[in-house]
Amino acid sequence: MSGQHDVQRRLLSEPRLKPYLDEAKDDLESAWSVYLWANELAGALHAQISLVEIAVRNSIERELRNWNISQSGTSEWTLKDQAKEPLYTLLKDDLNKARRAARRDANARATGHPRRGATPTHNDVVAQLMFGTWVKALQPLSKEEPEGRQKQLWADGLNAAFPGAGQSDAGRRKLGQQLDSIRRLRNRVAHHDNLLNVKVGHRLNEMLSLVHKANPTYPRLVMANSRVRKIAREDPRRTWTV
Structure with a gap:
């Protein structure tokens, strides 16, 4: 084993390297090239999903604000004791954690920060x-939850929040499934899980379908400067001989 190969193995660790070695039939150079490609793909997906998350967050938040006002509440539904039922019970744990995190951030700001x-x-x-x-606003995270x-x-x-999904409950379920699928992909990207078997084109289309339901002009904005398709086409495995 060359010194360079040893460094590569130490950098990634054997468990993290193994899926790439398996894919490359134990050829370390090929495995390394796929890892570097997958790392670049993960970065592009992270940027893509971030835009999708912002679009979804703002679409849902606006309508939850309107809903809370319609229930004789305020527009500031995330603040303590401001969310009306059933929103309060549904998201109370998330809201408590978010308020604590916001307080920590406020206290951690630099001296002199306004x-x-x-x-x-x-x-x-x-x-x-x-x-x-x-x-969670659309569907439970666990199948056991009502x-x-x-x-x-x-x-x-x-x-x-999603006019393109229709008003039926079937539209809600489909939307929730799409959003949860993207959430799970986001978690894989964030935790540096391997993306070797991800159908990139399918997942990207899923994202575009989702944001289109919020606003038909969103897909074009979300895809501006996107590198996902380009990087997906550069998968080094495409050049391997069987």
Whole structure:
């Protein structure tokens, strides 16, 4: 084994390298080239999913704001004791965590920062909510959980966040499945899991279908400067001989 090969193995670790070696039939140079390609793909997917997350977050948040007002609440539904039922029960744990995180961020701001130690605003808390929160607004994260609250929110107005999905509960379920699929891909990317068997074209189309349901002009904006398709075409495995 060359010194370079030893360094490559040490850098990645054997467990992380193994899927790439398996794919390359134990040829380390080929495995390394696929790893570098997959790493580049992960970066492009991360950027792509970030735009999708922002589009989804803002679409859902706007309608939850409108819904909360319609229930005699305020627009600042993420602040303590402001969310009305069933939104409060559905997202209370997520909201508590997000408020704590927003307070930590406020206290960690540099001395002299104009908002150091400031009481978190609604927008501060929204920024701390996880991708899973927006999935949870549409469907439970666990199949064992009932989905009555999601059904109620959807019927009462959340469907307006995604006009292209239709107002039926079937539209909610389909949307929730798409969003959860993207959430799971995002987690794989974030945790440096291998993407060797990801059908990139299919997953990208899934993202575009989702944001199109929010606004038909979003896919073009989301794809601006996207490198996902280009990198997917550069998969080094395409040049391997069988």
